[in-house]
Amino acid sequence: KQEVTQIPAALSVPEGENLVLNCSFTDSAIYNLQWFRQDPGKGLTSLLLIQSSQREQTSGRLNASLDKSSGRSTLYIAASQPGDSATYLCAVFTGRRALTFGSGTRLQVQP
């Protein structure tokens, strides 16, 4: 059974810092890994999707890497801003056509 773990559970940083969120998964037989953002009271917004054959994906200040063999992914946020405050969720797609999510990292960027 696939399990996804995200560390840390919560993170508070001053504005302007670069930061890394971690995600690990137990079954390396995945087809893709996705990072989502969830704002309070709202649904999830897809940030990046990395296919199993890829090593990383970039979008603006966000960079996600994937090491499938070790079961790890990181989300790098450059020059953090207060608007980046949200919960970030990692999810893997294992071919059962369903995403398995981690519990998320709650990020607070202090102005």
Next chain:
Amino acid sequence: EAGVAQSPRYKIIEKRQSVAFWCNPISGHATLYWYQQILGQGPKLLIQFQNNGVVDDSQLPKDRFSAERLKGVDSTLKIQPAKLEDSAVYLCASSLGRDWRTDTQYFGPGTRLTVL
């Protein structure tokens, strides 16, 4: 492009009552998902539809939960009777459903259910 619509946004009921949630996916999206997100956890898939057929309902508590997607568009999720542990946010998502390797799911705002 309109996003995934869900209603109601909030619902408070007593245990043993019944409740229904409605979802309207993005136009043209063949795949529709219902997730349950308990506070402090990630979403957990309840049921997945491809057009109006069920692809996966292995984690749906079928003794009390039911879902349908008539005509392959809108969907309703029903709980009858509700238990305290059903308190959660119920998220609906949709995707094109053409290439599952690159399929991106788009989520609605969710329905927050409180069972007293």
